[in-house]
Amino acid sequence: MDQATFFELWCPLLTNTFSDLQIKRFTMKILFYSLLLSMFLMTVNCFAQAGADINLKRSIALIDSAFQKEDIEGFNKIVPLKGMQEFYAYAVNKKLKKASGASKIIRLDKDSAWVFLSGMAFYGNSGDETSLADYYTGIYKFQRTGLLWEVKDRLNIDRLNQIKKHKLGLDVLPGKEIKVKDTLSIDVNDFFGFALKLNHKAKLEKLLLNNAKTDFTFGGGLLWVNTRLKKKQQLIIHYTIEVESDEKDKNSAYFSQAYGHMRNQYFWHPFFSFSSANDRADFNLYCTIPKSCHLATSLPQRESLIGDVRIIEAKSEHPTFGLSVYYDRDWEVSTFKKDQIDFVLYATKDFLPEKKALYAEFSKNYDTLEKHFGKPLGSYFGIVQDRSNGDGWKNRSNSVVVAGEKGSSLIRDKPTPRATFGHEIAHGWTSPVGPATNFLMEGWATYAESLLLSSVYGDSIVHTFFQSQKQNYLNGKFNGNKSLWEDYSNSGVSYSKGSWVFYMLEHQLGKKNMSALMANFIRSGDQSVQSFIRQSSRVSGKNMEPFLFSWLKSKEIPVLAIQQSAKQLKISQQNDIFVFPLEFKLKLKDGAYLNKVVNINSKEQLLNITEGEIESYSVDPENKVLFTLK
Ligand SMILES: [Zn+2]
Structure with a gap:
């Protein structure tokens, strides 16, 4: 019983039965005893809390010590969560050195608690280690049964909180380290406070919340800060990171005297995740x-x-995340102008393709894409040479494309058609968020390749291009494993299956409407998949959600079985159910040909023929759908 209920029980009795004086005396007594009682209850509660606290701390220590051992079965017995188990098994099987890190009880209720748990597996670059540790380090819900506390669930650190702004100061000491001063504007909407990912090697020098000191915990690449629920708070973090110079492991970050880089996946500045x-x-x-x-x-x-200091001031043109930084002693910086776009090349003199050829190709690709979809989102396109690791077009990061020591072919028809450079340019048109992010990014840019290829080699190349993407899908072993909706890690499925979904959409809407859809989507200012579905439905005049959901959410592609009888085709979907139109070309026994379309949307459907008897048929004669036949 707490104090409030104690008074609620006694008060009606007081007012009904006694005189004023009696009431006063009695009230004093009641107050006195209730004070005693509440002190007693508080003490009991404190003991209970302390007991719960000790038992919870014991459970955390148990997990930490199990983490240090090499016993998968033992670990799984006390940690029932799949993600943590997978991380642990991976580290044990790969014989990686492990260490449990900082922990913190964030909130303790009677039967549940929220706890910061961290652990690392060490194997190389600290950025990659931070990325891997994310499978383990996190904020977890614990539940109490009797004296035992068990970890039950993991909380998404970004589910309610927001990072609105970064004001980043960055001093780069080539071959050595970085010094970072990040001032973040944040909205804290979650009860647990605020948490961010940051390279686990970062040495924190200062942390202020609204210009005052606050409690924080940093371990396993996650920084938790004690904050109250409030929008528009300011978080200041100062730290240094000694950046690796490992000649054998240069992908995530590498610093030498002559050149160096930190990719976003190095977590050199704090953020939530790659698809938040x-x-x-x-x-x-x-x-x-x-x-x-x-x-x-x-x-x-x-x-x-x-x-003797070079100062670079950079500013995002639209909200973005995960910045990369490159430097080089021997670069020349060349700037060209195309419409509102600054095209800037950061590369050594001997970089190939030669800068004028690069600009010409950029210009041509830009014109083709602009004709279809309107202007891109930004006004800047950088090409940055990374001399640390081979040739080719490596990746796109915010507003720049990263090339190797040399770039590679810009567009080709053989052995498989690719418009690699144009793919990177096409990224300038989307900046999606949330589920299916990589579908809207990589699926889109790969689909855009088909337009660029056909503008150079003619329409016939489009078929070859998508057949090669189908092959990539099948060879990539994505089937049954990855959906476009949940491809947060960019596994590769979004390039092949993703571009096919765009291609199928183009067939359903027609080229003109497809351009309208993308132009509207790009201009809408809302680059979520929901917005994409809305815009698709708008231009097509029908609800496109069933089609898109089935393709985005399934981890498969359709597997069809078709049975032929004299006047009928029976089409059945063997696994997941997809929605799409499927074309047939039928040859009848009298020699006539028929074209039919079946709107596939269920397990089994019939195509009945009244015009004659079927001699033979061809399904999807123009290869407009991604599927396999059983
Ligand atoms: Zn891409």
């Missing part, structure tokens, strides 16, 4: 590097010199 809708923020970046080096951020930038 809630950490797309405005960035203002102020970088310094010795004058002897050039530096390229992945954002539109300008530079100046003060003494």
Whole structure:
């Protein structure tokens, strides 16, 4: 019984039965005893809390010590969560060195608690380690049964909180380290406070919340900060990271005297995740590097010199996340202008393709895409040379494309058609968030390749291109494993199956409507998959959700079985049910040909023929659908 209910029980009795004086005396007594009782209850409660606290701490210590051992069965007995088990089994099987890290009880109720747990497996670059540790380090819900506390569930750190702005100060010391001062504007809407991912090697020097010190815990690549629920708070974090110079492991980050880089996956600045809708923020970046080096951020930038220091100021044009930084002693910086776009090349003199050819190709691709879909989102397109690891077009990061020591072919028809460079340019048209992010990014850019290829080699190449994408899908072993909806890690499925979904949509809407859909979607300012579905339905005049949901959410592609009888085709879907139109070309026994369309939407459907008897048929004669036949 707490104090409130104690008074509620006694008060009606007091007012009904006694005189004023009696009431006063009695009330005093009651107050006195209730005070005693509440002190007693508080003490009992404190003991209970302390007991719960000790038992919970014991459970956490048990998990931490199991983590350090090499006993998968033992670990799984005390940690029932699949994600944690998978991480542990992976580390044990790969014989990686492990260490449990900081932990913290964030909230303790009677039968449940929220706990920060961390653990690391060490195997190389700290960025990759941070990325892997994400499978283990997190904020977990514990539940109490008797004296035992068990970990039950994991909380998504970004489910309610938001990062709105980064004001980043970055000092780059080539071959050595970075010093970072990040001032974040954040909205805290979740009870647990605020948590962010950051490279686990970061040495924190200062952390202020609204200019005051606050409680925080940092371990396993996750930083938790004690904050109250409030929008528009300011979080200041100062730290240094000694950046690796490992000649054998240069992908995530590599610093030498001559050149170096940190990709976004190095987690050199804090954010939530690669597909969170809630950490797309405005960035203002102020970088310094010795004058002897050039530096390229992945954002539109300008530079100046003060003494021996080169200053680069960069600013995002629309909310984005996960910045990358590259520097090089031997670069030249060349700028060209195309419409509103600054086309800037950061590369050594001997970079190939030669800069004028690159610009010409950019210009041509830009014109083709602009004709179909209107202007891109930004006004900057950078090409940044990364001399650390081979040739080719490597990746796109915010507003730049990263090339190897040399770029590679810009567009080709053989052995398999690809418009690799154009693919990167096409990324400038979308900046999606949330589920199916990579479908709207990689699926889109791969689909755009088909348009660029046909503008150079003619329409017939489109068929070959999509057949090769089908082959990529089948060879990639995505079937049964990955859906476009949940491809948060960019497994590869979004390129092949994703581009096919765009291609099928183009057949259903027609080319003109497809362009309208993309142009509307790009201009809408809402690049979520829901917005994409809305725009598709709008231009097609019918509800496109059944089609898109079935293709985006399934981990498969349709497997069809077709049975022929004299006047009928029976079409059945063997596994997941998909929605799509399927064309047939039928040859009748009298020699006539018929074209039919079946709107596939269930397990089994019939195509009845009244015009004669079927001699033979061809399903999807123009290869407009991605499926396999049983
Ligand atoms: Zn891409």
